[in-house]
Amino acid sequence: MSNKSSNVGGKSPPFEFVAGNGLIDRRALLGRGVAFAGALGAGGAGSLVGAAAEPLVDGPWSLEVGAAIPSYQVPSRFEKTVVRTVDNPNNEPRNSRARTPHHLLKGIITPNGLHFTICHGGVPDIDPDQHRLVIHGLVKRPLEFTLEALDRYPMVSRVGFVECGGNSAPLFSNEPLQENVQALHGLASCSEWTGVLLSTLLEETGIDPKAKWMIAEGADSPHLSRSVPLAKGLDDAMIAMYQNGERIQPGQGYPMRLWLPGYEGNMNIKFLRRVQVTDQPGMTYYESKIYSDPLPDGKATQFYFVQEVKSFITSPSPGLSLKEPGVYEISGIAYAGTGRIAKVLVSADGGKSWAESALQEPRLPKAFTRFSMPWRWDGGPAILQSRAWDEAGNMQPTREQFVALRGQTTKPPNVRGFPGHHFNAITSWGVEPKGEVKHVYA
Amino acid sequence: MRKFAVRAAVAVLALGASVALGALAFAESPKLGKPITQADLAEWDINVLPDGTNLPAGSGKAADGAKIFAQKCVACHGENGQGGTAVRLIGGPPKATLDGGKTIANYWPYATTVFDFIRRSMPFTQPRSLTDQEVYALTAYILASNKLIGEGDEMNATTLPKVAMPNRGNFVIRFPDRI
Numbered sequence A: 001m002s003n004k005s006s007n008v009g010g011k012s013p014p015f016e017f018v019a020g021n022g023l024i025d026r027r028a029l030l031g032r033g034v035a036f037a038g039a040l041g042a043g044g045a046g047s048l049v050g051a052a053a054e055p056l057v058d059g060p061w062s063l064e065v066g067a068a069i070p071s072y073q074v075p076s077r078f079e080k081t082v083v084r085t086v087d088n089p090n091n092e093p094r095n096s097r098a099r100t101p102h103h104l105l106k107g108i109i110t111p112n113g114l115h116f117t118i119c120h121g122g123v124p125d126i127d128p129d130q131h132r133l134v135i136h137g138l139v140k141r142p143l144e145f146t147l148e149a150l151d152r153y154p155m156v157s158r159v160g161f162v163e164c165g166g167n168s169a170p171l172f173s174n175e176p177l178q179e180n181v182q183a184l185h186g187l188a189s190c191s192e193w194t195g196v197l198l199s200t201l202l203e204e205t206g207i208d209p210k211a212k213w214m215i216a217e218g219a220d221s222p223h224l225s226r227s228v229p230l231a232k233g234l235d236d237a238m239i240a241m242y243q244n245g246e247r248i249q250p251g252q253g254y255p256m257r258l259w260l261p262g263y264e265g266n267m268n269i270k271f272l273r274r275v276q277v278t279d280q281p282g283m284t285y286y287e288s289k290i291y292s293d294p295l296p297d298g299k300a301t302q303f304y305f306v307q308e309v310k311s312f313i314t315s316p317s318p319g320l321s322l323k324e325p326g327v328y329e330i331s332g333i334a335y336a337g338t339g340r341i342a343k344v345l346v347s348a349d350g351g352k353s354w355a356e357s358a359l360q361e362p363r364l365p366k367a368f369t370r371f372s373m374p375w376r377w378d379g380g381p382a383i384l385q386s387r388a389w390d391e392a393g394n395m396q397p398t399r400e401q402f403v404a405l406r407g408q409t410t411k412p413p414n415v416r417g418f419p420g421h422h423f424n425a426i427t428s429w430g431v432e433p434k435g436e437v438k439h440v441y442a
Numbered sequence B: 001m002r003k004f005a006v007r008a009a010v011a012v013l014a015l016g017a018s019v020a021l022g023a024l025a026f027a028e029s030p031k032l033g034k035p036i037t038q039a040d041l042a043e044w045d046i047n048v049l050p051d052g053t054n055l056p057a058g059s060g061k062a063a064d065g066a067k068i069f070a071q072k073c074v075a076c077h078g079e080n081g082q083g084g085t086a087v088r089l090i091g092g093p094p095k096a097t098l099d100g101g102k103t104i105a106n107y108w109p110y111a112t113t114v115f116d117f118i119r120r121s122m123p124f125t126q127p128r129s130l131t132d133q134e135v136y137a138l139t140a141y142i143l144a145s146n147k148l149i150g151e152g153d154e155m156n157a158t159t160l161p162k163v164a165m166p167n168r169g170n171f172v173i174r175f176p177d178r179i
Helices: A033-041 A181-185 A198-205 A230-235 A285-290 A399-406 B006-015 B020-025 B038-044 B062-072 B112-121 B132-145
Strands: A015-019 A096-099 A117-119 A132-137 A143-146 A156-163 A188-197 A213-218 A225-229 A238-243 A257-259 A272-278 A300-302 A310-315 A326-335 A341-347 A369-377 A382-390 A428-431 A437-440 B171-173
Touching: A015 A369, A132 A198, A132 B038, A143 A198, A156 A238, A181 A310, A188 A198, A188 A326, A198 A230, A198 A238, A198 A272, A213 A230, A225 A230, A225 A285, A257 A272, A285 B112, A310 A341, A310 A382, A326 A341, A326 A382, A341 A369, A369 A382, B062 B132, B112 B132
Parallel strands: A132 A272, A300 B171
Antiparallel strands: A096 A117, A132 A143, A156 A188, A188 A238, A213 A225, A213 A272, A238 A257, A310 A326, A326 A369, A341 A382, A382 A428, A428 A437
């Protein structure tokens, strides 16, 4: 790692470069906040002071009374581009997906309207008063619960991510697909979930000693079902009814979903209506075919479940071009279905040198963690990468390491396709001399 | 009203999932679950397990399934199940790769999954509209057309779980310690 300093612009304390191609010590984000904020707003090459400001005037909004306050507010009309991308807008009889615009968001909580959604038979219109949750099978007392009843149970709130097992699947492509972070990684989101622990309800039903699995089922038209090890059901599984404080969105499973922190999204059964405790897995369609992948040696994965340690840079990223050389904040998210994120390293030279990023608090287990890294772009080519570690020491693999174990396609797939699942390797963004950011393999 | 989860705790210990004990031991519950009888949950009790548990009465053969397929499935799955707006159900490449080609014949480990999925999810726009007899017939048609059973073989609660699926022994579990 380089230790040299550079006095950029002459008026501020020098930056401490900590890795190649302009990465600046993360402590610059904390200790020199004022100087750094100035640098962010400025633009001139090497300058920490912006061009002279124009004389200030009152905007029209300052000279008239504003609009009435709505009963349920939505973002400013100037934020209309901050939306999910939907791939089945006419609701044709097939799967539908909406992806989170990570490149336009900050922090770790995904706004409810922007949480990713996948439905396999449209979004059901469930009357919460008529919805029922049944727990039966290898239990002592099969029981039925209403939403009203569950609202009286002791509730817990936990922040955590949900990620589709197929998120990042376009990176199985043998060639980098020129898509943005929303298209590549938009099937992951993070919320505060509130509900009743499944273990509380299983205590009430009692469990037969022969029980080893449970099969969860939704009230949507596919009656989507997945098998879950009972150990997970008794560990941290939640019947989630609230998302960021309000009732969960229809796209997240209104009025209740199974939330299995850290496990692949499809298992987190939405519109949950039934949990059957069993002695064997159901070998349902989704675990038999979809979330199972062929391996290079001819075998195939089964019961993958865990979303392994992963990170990607959300800014800069494709579509967010750099307008001019200067200081920028590299920002991204990291998460692990195994626990807390321990550290995230960032490289600006395609992995030749690395520096430790700043991790924002809170840093919660099985939740998004926001990382950031100050960077001075000198106008030359750069390849930005992030690499995360969880607290158990599991390391996010390089793409090369990942492909050696899991394979890749022989020809580029449709970006909306799912050639494989559980892709968690490093993503690389190539910065071109004009500031354009492209998806590259490095 | 603090409840100590003795019964559940025993089951948990049997599983070795000691992590759950903390959550269970202090859970207070208003106990508002209503007992439900097997008869009252029968309409929803549709999980078929790979050993055949919970397969319903009834039976079907490929010839009957072909007729139902032509009426209710062909629009999406194509003539002879060769694929259309929905996936191919019959034939396909000998081996699945990351370029595609996972089929019932070369990939699915259990034939019971065919019955379970058709019954719970198909037809796409009219799920749960097929009788168990029709589901058995469609299952027989798909399995016979893929040469996994004979054309005249009857599928029922006894025969379906015994269908040999070629790829069954080919899976590796990623995290065995989590099961």
